[in-house]
Amino acid sequence: MQIIRMRPGSGRRNTLSAITITAAALALTACAPGAATSSSAPASSPTAASTSVGTAPVTLNILVSTPDVPLFSALGKAFHAKYGNVTVNVTSQDFNTLVTNTPHILSGSDVPDIVRIASFGNLVTDQLLTNLDPYAAAYGWDKWPQSQFASTRVGADGKQRGAGGLYGVGPGFGLTGIYYNKALARRIGMTEPPATLAEFEQLLGKAKSAGLLPILINGEDGGTVYPLQNLQMDYAGSPQAVQTWNYDMPGADIDTSATIKAAATLQQWSKEGYFSPGVNSVDQTQAPADFASGQGVFFPSGNWQAPGLDKAGNGKFGFFLFPPLQQGGKFTAMTAADTLAVPAKAKHVAVAAAFLNFIQTDPTARNDAVLLGGIVPAGPTDAAVPPAPAGSAVSATVAAFRQLLESNGLVDFMANATASIEVNTLLPQTQLLLAGKTSPSAFAAKIQTDYESDLGT
């Protein structure tokens, strides 16, 4: 119960006193905030990298988001099996809380050794993360296909990504595409995944006329931004513009004709009724549940849903990458590393780096990533691709990822461009777009404006 608040009588004199007191407090603390608590974090200049785990008993603390706990517990066990002196302790918070609390956790006193990072925000500028380049050299990561590290490189200014120091690696990559319900797809006459955007739109129309829900998607928490980005990359002919924008490179501009066209198409799909009327209240825990129970023909989402869908019905669901504009065009998809970073204040940096190396290279660990996390490990070119049951959604996503790696179609999510662009701009604006409450050109302009103000402040 909220406390009863009341303020009877005696107004003026007491507000005056209140103002006096607060003004006094203000005067007393005239220096800028944060000066007294300036971070004493060590400079992130690379120090000598050791690949040794040592022999002394060590507890490695890993902080992840709650859905990731099964995966990292398994990885921790596998690591302990190899290095008996290292015990891996996995703690978790729900994803939203983790995102809000990360900067303060990393600058506080009880700092974990490895932490799951959703976006870099100001973490590098505030010198809260360890630069992993020395370890990349020591472990030989610099000999692997480097595109897998692009999204976790941060430039000297702390904002630009794509090049610069390496601040994160992950057990695997999330990958986006479109799941389809095989039974319903057969009903509308789909024999193989669509090869072009036009084919896909035809299928959507067929689904609609068959009385089915063409696209099931989580409109409440950002699922609709995926097809938007896919459409944008299709119309632009290459992911370059988006990638530049995602990486906060100077001069990046998303307010282009391709974006406007993408927005217009998405809005058109909404008008045609391809989305469910309640799309804005479906979130990413409900959407897969609904899809698994047979609603919706197509479900744009990512490979992290694959294990759950396979559990609901192995062999019932397929996966394909978002089709390109032209026949034989390049397939693109959004991918993001399940980024793990080592805080600058971590106690066991070398052991943490060893763990990071382990999860990218060890076959057991790679298997776990696929089967438990639904994510695809990258790593060296000669590393084994983990097997998955044939016909499962997981195996489809693994195959798709190989396809992407070969065609170099890995692109980062627009939602990761700045720390808050998804929640503050992309999400509400896409909701407005689908509801017909904003025009495609206003939509594109607003995203660019917010992006610039996010970076400028």
Add this chain to the structure above:
Amino acid sequence: MSYSRTAPRSDTATGTPPAPSDPALRGVAPVGPVPGRGSSAGRLRARRVRSRQWGALLWVAPAFLCYAAFVLYPLGQSIQYSFYNWDGIGIATPAGLANWQAIFTQPELLSAITHAFELIVFYTLFPVGAGLAAASLIRELKPGPLSTISRTILFIPQVLPLVAAGVAWTWLYSPNGLVNQILRATGLGGATRAWLGDFTFALPAVGVIGVWVMLGFCTVLLLSGIGKIDPALYEAAGLDGAGRLWQFRAVTLPGLRQELVVCTTFTVVAALASFDVIQVSTQGGPGYQTMVPGVEIYRLTFLDQRIGQASALAIFLTVLVLLVVWPIQRLGRTD
């Protein structure tokens, strides 16, 4: 019938206080006027009064110090932060009045404040109105199990954490939830929708949660107030030929003035400062439809890490609350 307990007051006219009724105090001799014994007794008493006064400060000090340390001091800091650009960890750069200007120029911030005021309709007007009705309904029942039960049940939503109210109603509003179920059952199936994802109805839907939470509180409060109104006033009005509505306006409402002021203040503050319910149910969506200052401050602080802007908005909210509450309080002053 009156619920208020009036303490017996000493009758200054006769100069003697009534005998204490508490058995624990029976041993204390009643006080009569002190016979004048000259100036020495007067000086002694004066000195005791003065030392008592400074000693009295000790009674108040702990409470006030806690309050000053954890409320007034942070409030001052908030004011200070609002003039800087700061991400909470690195170095702060002076921002002058930029954060304050943004409140009036950024449409999202302005609309958040508008929504908070719209919520007042749901948090205050409906509960106070329905509370008046419910209070008079309960009042007319004979005191007995039904009146106690109804009072208790109506108050239950107040007892729960607001987060729980948000969780409960999010589920009720889901496409298969109770709200749509009732609509279908009463033949209004065409009105069903995903309430919290609907651009027109998301804010009213959140408002209904506010009605649910506040109704019991207003009812109980107004019930006590009605109980204090002297029935003789009603008799007099009735004898004067006043109809029910006139009686309501002339007798009930004025008699309820204090309670209405408390009700209104409490609910208005809850509406303007709302955070829990919206954070749990809609997070400000769809679009920007249910964004309120409370959630915006939280987001600015922890997601955007723009402490200066968050503080400016927070202080603005505080001032706004005070500005809205002050006239309400003045209306309630019986002078």
Add this chain to the structure above:
Amino acid sequence: MTQLATALKAPVIGGRRIVRGDRITRTVLLVLLMLFAIVPLLSMFTAALAPQGSNPPGLSWPAHPHWGNFADAWTAANLLALFRSSVLIVLGVVPATVAMATAAGYGLAQLRVPGGKIIYGLLLAGLTIPYESLITPLYYDIQSLGLLGSRLAVVLPLIGLLMPFGVFWMRAHFVNAETALTEAGQLDGASTWQVFRRIHLPLAKPAISALMILFFLATWNQYLLPLVLIGDPAKRTVAGGLGAFQGQYGTNTALLCAGALLIIAPSLLVFLVFQRNFVKAILQGAIR
């Protein structure tokens, strides 16, 4: 008997004469309002008994009630730790705040405190400060005290935040206390403290117990402060736990409803047990 006579014989309550037909409508209206208040909880109860993973419709008793859902929710939400944590926080906040508020309320009401009006005014202003205004600086203050992440991080600010209401409440009570008793005690040679302890404190018991219940509820239901100031979900209050629970088990409606009900239960229980005193004290104490 004429109709008028019958009407005149109808009971007069609150100045309004009630006639039978009216009474039925009023009872129906009252029942409707009560349903509005209670049905959401009932709906959650029936949903909590549905099989997990299903999509239970609004209000329908399931064919096979799954009482085990409550046990599952208990472990899934780590409710034991959360309850323990909330109790610790309540024990830290309520006695201290009540004690200090009572002393301050007595001081401001019965003793002549220098600057008392200003102090009281400042405290009253605090009643309308939204918590969101203070959360950022509180975060840094607590951090510089080195208490971030511990339960003290919530206990100390909450004491400060609840203090205005406590002082207001106790002062309202003591303002009406019998000064004659005070004078009698003083003439007998009792010090201020003894007067307070022997005379006024016992009389203040109803107000104090009502205040303790109110503070219990305010602390137990606190969401924002633990969310921000304590990183470990197991050390927060139950309200904070519910938020995380919802984020994680959003689809599992049955589990979510079971967990929410378990979390609500203590507040409900405390209220139902003490409701008589509690409501009476509100009625007495809130309006002066």
